[in-house]
């Protein structure tokens with residue numbers, strides 16, 4: 001049998017067997033000195049070398065280049081852990097390709113050998129290879145396109161900033177609000193006497209309670225599907241979203257934020273998040289498209305009233321909730 005073909009089979013079949021049967025053994029839950037993925041990779045390379053030496057296979061240089069390039073691709077794509085972002089992957093592969101190319105083009109002879117099968121394929125001397133190329137290439141491109149636009153359920157490898165730095169100002173319904181100096185117009189008691197007011201104790205604070213009630217109505221018309229009817233982020237739709245809807249009871253969300261931050265987040269939603277919060281696509285809708293400015297402020301007022309948290313104000317440390325949330 002043709003030695004080049006044997007060499008090719010040794011590589012392809014070997015890779016399939018190694019990847020499917022041996023790789024799982026080398027990636028146990030508890031990684032050890034022997035049982036780890038890098039030892040596995042060295043074993044695979046050793047297998048290639050040993051088979052080629054003992055069978056005295058001398059693949060043509062173009063095929064050798066393909067093997068070396070393939071090994072790099074395999075390493076960066078499947079072996080290296082944790083997975084690297086694709087931009088880094090592309091960078092490594094470009095360098096790897098340049099290295100491979102330098103090797104095959106080191107002198108005119110190897111370079112001629114390297115080009116020969118490619119030229120022969122193009123001019124039609126290798127009819128079969130030409131057909132494989134003509135049919136395979138469009139399929140490959142089509143598959144890559146399909147793959148890249150097919151929605152993925154995997155979590156992005158990039159870390160997500162849950163509370164990104166807000167912009168200095170935000171423009172809602174044609175009006176520009178400087179976030180640092182904007183306050184909730186419905187938080188009517190300047191002295192903050194309401195800050196310890198927890199559900200049902202506020203009956204005599206009529207005006208405040210009127211706004212809270214209106215905010216509650218807006219909440220149950222729009223927000224509870226995701227943020228839950230107890231504001232704990234466990235609404236009926238919450239389970240399909242990643243990131244999950246914010247849990248307002250949790251001390252890590254609205255309790256440590258300024259009301260103007262919420263105003264910005266509610267108005268602009270997931271689409272309005274800056275780059276550091278992407279590519280995790282937040283399902284939070286941009287509510288400026290459905291609610292007017294007053295409704296946004298009222299629903300924010302309700303969220304603080306219900307949970308018992310007090311919004312953070314500039315220059316103070318976190319929240320001082322009297323009742324510690326509404327569980």
Ligand code: HEC
Pocket residue numbers: 162163218219222223224225226227237241243244245246252253254262265266269270282283284285287299300
């Ligand atoms: C379709 C589901 C959905 C609906 C409906 C929804 N939200 Fe959200 N919301 C989310 C998700 C998901 C997040 C968390 C991810 C993020 O930070 O964007 C979020 C985050 C937030 C945050 C940010 C909290 C933080 O810690 O930064 C606020 C405030 C908020 N929502 C308020 C509201 C209000 C008010 C409404 C109703 C007017 C509402 N949401 C309706 C899905 C939703």
